[in-house]
Amino acid sequence: MQQSDCDKLERHFFVSRREMDNAVWSGPASELLETAQMSSLISVYARLLKAADLAPAATFFSGWLSGPALAVQYAMSVWNKTFDLSLNNLSVQLYNQDGYYRFSFMLNRWAEQDGPADEAARTEWRSSVLQDVYGNTLRPLLEAVAAASGVNVGQLWGQLPARYHYERNEWLKAAEHELLRRRIADDFRFLTEQLDPHVFGQAKNPLGVKLRLIEDLYDSERHVSIRSACCLYYRTEGGRYCYTCPRLKEAKRAEMRASMRAEAAQTKA
Template identity: 40%
Template sequence: MTEEQEQEQIKDFGSKFDLHPGIPEGTKHSFNAGDMADEAGMRAFIECYRPLIKGLDDKVAATYFAGAFGNIALAVQYALTVASAVPVVSLQRLSVHLIPADGYWRAAFSLGEWSFEPAPAEAGQRREWRNEQLIRFYRDTAAPMLSMLSRVTGLSGGEIWGQLPTKFNYYLEVFTSGGLPERLLNTLQDDYRYLCEEIPAEIFGLKKNPFRVQVRKLESLADPDKTVNMRNRCCLYYRTEGGSYCYTCPRLKEEERAVRRTEFRKPASAGQA
């Protein structure tokens, strides 16, 4: 990869995954991920983050941050398949930034130093390289921080890690419906299959691989001819000030979902009449 290609790749990460080469514009608070892997650092982050998102308890901050961190995991997966060069995302290089945005706060990320691990030139060595890259990221970067997030907030590891598959499955559908060449599509699916089915649960610090989930389809809120994915785990939005269960929440009863569809579609029906 040339220097010009690296710069284009870094720019792409910023627009797609909110992972930047420097502190993003508008940042009000910043934290080093290495510090967040320690109890004191994680507590400092949660104490700052929870009131910003109007969380009623620390567990809300845990789900919200885990959802945001899914962008970094997805960036690694995307780079692995599409770019054949994975950015080195270590805890000490990674920073978290809290930014006000249209009435809410987003968690963005940056790497203080950028370097890439390119795929081997020989195709036969790619699978071993892929396995190594994914295991290293989840074992050395994701697991230490998310395990500490669980310890500090009291939310189970399964609930925290469970925020990631929803995002992964959504983007997988986006990528696979985008007319990818068959060879790249096969690679994408095989790389995701490895993540879901072959990485041992202990790499994540869990008893079960959190990506090994069944996707459940729901009738779209707006269009009865379309479907959307049910969330894998509740994001705890209902535990924020003025919050409620999301339409795709697994905790929402089907009867309540049906009522929401009816209510949502009423204005459209009235307008047509």
């Protein structure tokens, strides 16, 4: 894999091969399955978020976990490769960058694998890759977050679908040929519609939810997805309901939209 590919994984999906400066918490991902260790991470993060309790830190951290999972999806669809995202190969780092606390998921060693060229063999490979990522990495981590914070694990899974929908559309737009577009779409379809719900430990595939589209906050010609679950930002100091929050009343959403567009128009004038 080229350096530019590694840069893409770090910049866009928070997957790195280096230790981050200004880390305030770091540890092996495998140890986060222990309630005490996960509680330590969530407690530190909650304090930095100025949250009233652990719940917002739990939902925010779950949202960050979309990064490494999507990194595997991107590598699989765009490069026809995968890499080792097992808990034993992963370290979690919480660090300060320009006053904002971010997560980085460091790979302890780089181990990539090329996907098969044969379509039937690739279908089996894809299923194996995704079962491993969601069944052995994402699911245990989210269940550990739920145990440490008291937040329902379904709400934690609900932090992922909106970003998945956005990323899928962006990758399709950037694809340079039809074969790649078809592979991206097929791989996402398998993930959201065909991957067995038991892999997630859920009765239904939590990534297969239908998302409602609304006008973009600033541009009436664009649309964004309403999130499938509240991120609890309103329970942090100075927080509020997000524009795409499923709990936000439509009248309040329209008011927020009008206010932001008026402010943007004034800035341009």
